[in-house]
Amino acid sequence: KAGVTQTPRYLIKTRGQQVTLSCSPISGHRSVSWYQQTPGQGLQFLFEYFSETQRNKGNFPGRFSGRQFSNSRSEMNVSTLELGDSALYLCASSRGRRPTYEQYFGPGTRLTVT
Amino acid sequence: TQLLEQSPQFLSIQEGENLTVYCNSSSVFSSLQWYRQEPGEGPVLLVTVVTGGEVKKLKRLTFQFGDARKDSSLHITAAQPGDTGLYLCAVGSGNTGKLIFGQGTTLQVKP
Numbered sequence: 001k002a003g004v005t006q007t008p009r010y011l012i013k014t015r016g017q018q019v020t021l022s023c024s025p026i027s028g029h030r031s032v033s034w035y036q037q038t039p040g041q042g043l044q045f046l047f048e049y050f051s052e053t054q055r056n057k058g059n060f061p062g063r064f065s066g067r068q069f070s071n072s073r074s075e076m077n078v079s080t081l082e083l084g085d086s087a088l089y090l091c092a093s094s095r096g097r098r099p100t101y102e103q104y105f106g107p108g109t110r111l112t113v114t
Numbered sequence: 115t116q117l118l119e120q121s122p123q124f125l126s127i128q129e130g131e132n133l134t135v136y137c138n139s140s141s142v143f144s145s146l147q148w149y150r151q152e153p154g155e156g157p158v159l160l161v162t163v164v165t166g167g168e169v170k171k172l173k174r175l176t177f178q179f180g181d182a183r184k185d186s187s188l189h190i191t192a193a194q195p196g197d198t199g200l201y202l203c204a205v206g207s208g209n210t211g212k213l214i215f216g217q218g219t220t221l222q223v224k225p
Binding site: 004031032033035042043045048050055056058090092094101102103104105106107108110 | 154155157159204206208212213217
């Protein structure tokens, strides 16, 4: 079974730009979660989508948004990029039903904002 | 304040040594997971523990969930360079896919 895929793997943007990251979950998984990982803050939850609906949201500004499509693929968007948005963005998928805290992560997208 | 406190934060040992990583909290959890992450990659799920006092083994890795389900430990026997990586404990939050992670333990095993 194919794992979680994320595109692109690497991205360099300048301040003020916006960026869209894509995630394809494991086949049959209906839940997709996004995390931001930085050396200082570690892994922090951004949001989760289940059946095209946002089910949970972390403490990030409104510049961070996401969506999920009917095939469970998900995208996240960051507008008006700031230097502090430089991070590894990880997508994880799960079946979305209890006990479903087990998540399967993609390789991540390394975003660098200059 | 971190919900999950991992210790130590960094560990550098020689091949063949044993080590233990701890994940502590003042909260009670229904389950807890351990992940390992290698540089440039996403975390990989190692194990989920759900019962207080539960012990699970994965080759040279032994995972234990505390009796009160507030803490967990990961013990590696005869560490190898391939064990090098970031070890993360995580718990679920609510009935959704949100995971809360500890800060992680960076392990380096020297040949």
